[in-house]
Amino acid sequence: MFSTRSVMLLSTALSAFLAPVAQAAPAPQQSSPASSSGYWLADIKHQGTVWTNSNSTSGGYEIFRTAPAPSGGDDSDAIQKLLEDGGRCGANCNSSTTTPAIIYIPGGTYQLNKPLNLTYYTQIIGDAKNRPVFKPGPTFAGMAMMDADPYANPNNTNWFINQNNFFRQIRNCVFDLRGSANTTTAIHWQVAQATSLQNIDFQMDEGSGQQGIFMDNGSGGWCSDLTFSGGGNCMFVGSQQFTSRNLKFTNCGTAIFMNWNWGWTFSNVSIEGGSGQTGMDMSVNPSNQSVGSVVLSDSKVSGVEYGVKTSYGGNGTGNVPATGGTLLLINVDFTGTQQAVYQVPQTKTILEGNKIVASWAQGNSYTGNGKQQTSAGPITNAPKLPTSLTTQNGAVYGRSKPQYEDVAVSNFISALDSGCKGDGETDDTKAVQDFLNKVASTPNAIAFFDHAAYLIKDTIIVPQKIKIVGEIWSLIVADGSSFNDPTKPKPVWQVGKRDTQEKGAVEISDLIFETKGAAPGAVMIEWNLNSAQGESGMWDSHVRIGGSAGTELLMEQCRGHTGQVGFPGEVNPPKVECQGVFMMFHATKQSGGFVLENDWFWVADHDLEDGPGQTQINLYSARGALFQNQGPCWLWGTASEHSIIYNYQLDGVKAFFGGFMQTETPYFQPSPEVPKPFTFNGAAGYQNDPTFAICENGTDSDGVPCKDAWGLRVLNSQNVHIYSTGMYSFFNGYQQKCVASTTENCQLNMIRVQNSEVYMYAVTTKASVNMLRVDANDPIVAADNEGVYGDTIAYYFSK
Secondary structure, eight states, rough: OOOOHHHHHHHHHHHHHHHHOOOOOOOOOOOOOOOOOOOOOSOOOOOOOOTTOOOHHHOOSSEEEEEOOOSSBBBBBHHHHHHHHHTOOOTTOOOOSOOEEEEEESSSSESSOOOEEEOSSSSEOOOSSOEEEEEEOOOSSSHHHHSSSOOSSGGHHHOOOOGGGGGGGEEEEEEEESSSSSTTEEEOOOOOEEEEEEEEEEEEESSSOEEEEOOOOOOOOEEEEEEEEEEEEEEEEEEEEEEEEEEEEOOSSEEEEEEEEEEEEEEEEEEEETTTTTEEEEEOGGGOBBBBBEEEEEEEEESEEEEEEOOOOOOTTOSSSSTTTTEEEEEEOTTTEEEEETTTTTTTTEEEEEEEEEEEEEEEEEEEOOOOEEEEEEEOOOOOOOGGGGGHHHHBBOOOOOOOTTGGGEEEGEEEGGGGOOOEEEEEEHHHHHHHHHHHTTTTTTEEEESSSESSSOOOEEEEEEEEEEEEEEEEEEGGGGGGOSSSOOOEEEEEESSSSBBOOOOOOOOEEEEEEEEEEEEEEEHHHHHHTEEEEEESSSEESSTTHHHHHHHHHHOOOTTOOSSOOOOOOOOGGGBBBEEEEEEEEOOSSSESOEEEEOOSSSSTGGGEEEEEEOBBOOOOEOOSSSSOEEEEEEEEEOOOSSEEESSSSSSSEEEEEEOOTTTTSSSOTTTTTTTTTTTTTTOOOOOOTTTTSSSTTTTOSSOOEEEEEEESSSOOOEEOOOOOOOOOOTGGGSSSSTTSSSSSEEEEEESOOOOEEEEEEEEHHHEEEETOOOEEEEGGGBBBEEEEEEEEOOO
């Protein structure tokens, strides 16, 4: 959701970036020709087509585009042409799913004299075995060398709405800024969900003002495996929410300048520096805090003078809003750092360095008895993670997306070469099943789904040992008429067989799962497999219900009722043809050992093909993500949005980690109220729905809706550890009076915990009167924890 406050905070910074930049001449560089390193992605046949794009199906549109060899001069025009050819979505477009493109950059050194303006639905992928190097040329001027949301329209407005700037990747690149102007920035990354930065190095002059990443706005997002050396603010960032893992900083003036956020989770960060340098600076004015919360976990900060700079003062000491600047430190080694946490306005050290900090918090906290505490200090009752969730050194387990850079192209088997049609019309069920079975039975083989739309009319059973990779989000499309009975739901994509206790290792990356038409009986992904720690996972893969070309769930069928008023009562009864799915993701009781990283479970709230309009649509989808796994699992940077009954539910889990979990309540609720147009517990095997018995009526005595989707419900579960939530409610029937600072009452409750052992850090909700309801205890009330845009508590422990 757009925040005008964040724009005001950035006005000064933007004025500097938008001004013409006078460049110092970088050192002379030799032209280094592109060469084949044997990276499979460069060598495999690219024959995919785009569903509903007639130019693509007739061979007139290229999905995979290889940059020409470096010219020895300015390469920006040649690469920009690849970004734009084929009528791709740029200025005045906003979004489209019909012109995806991979811009493949072979090894070599590329000079840029102007920014590369990155069109929508683009993946910039460098050679993973011989990463390309980008250097600013002697006349470079602009906000950044690569710009994901250019300020290029009249009045310096963006190409894209930042919080809707989906579906992007940059990976396997080196940005060498050394010798360029003091103000040069590598990447302007103003993005939303389904985006990622991975395996990128940023090389900058020590003591300069150069920046690796500038992020002024957005609603992301994910980044991992990044290294920064030299520079000023190596990351100057702000976003509604974000998750980052495996970052390394060396000799940055400030490694991370946190300008604003609603919440951000960092893990496995290494910061090394010297005198006068800072690890993280979140020290904005205490009377106008702009940083909602930060979690820094399993990290090391050494050599710098200041580990974290803060301006948090605590309740009653001028901190505005009261919980702005909430900070959590979990297993952070400050050995070699003079001052671990430094309070800037009062120029005092509030946490000494040269030690390992097990757990420390500044902000409001609650334990099982519901009593609020406000503090800045050690967490005396901090939980210990179970060994099933950690590595041998005690850190939370995580695993980066595999890129198979050491696998020969001969090991990849193509879906289209194996008999699949991928045209979104032909029934590909048997062909896909046969293809997966063939790959699984072939030693060392990997399944390559060429970009296409594979129409599925019955359950696909993914074999227990297989690796699967898509091509810029290949589409697995559930046929609505084949999954149309909500009383007899069945999985579309079943990982491992049901009721067999199957063990194995399945890896899935770069796929999208969606429907063609309403599919109220579809469970889009069912995960049954039990694996050893981290052997299985799903990376950069998304469930997208409606909103995109070919789904038949667009504005023509399901236009939203902007400004509708409908509670109590139903002035706009749901259309049968605008139902979504039964459930987006289900981890069954027999499953465990899997990682979900940067996965987005999204019921579309607007039409992605409507260009500048982005017209709102009403799609009625029952359930988000259900976890019943008895084995451990790890969610890193996931989101689940706009399901009717719940977005996340944990039922009977035994070891669960969530590293930022983000949700949004459906915009049309409470018209109709939960669970309409579905029913509670309406199918055998799915008898665990919340029934909202906590709501005596549809609204409370003040008229606040009670029967709205749960952001998160946890029942009968143990060892649930969550490092940040952002769970938002923005509308009542598309009206936004409830989101104003004077009301903040779009719904009554957001998070429900029942008979469970739960440990949650940096909990943020928006416009929910009660943030958290635990058993029969008094609720944790949002008004007691006013934060930056939303409401935030540093931690909640059930015991």
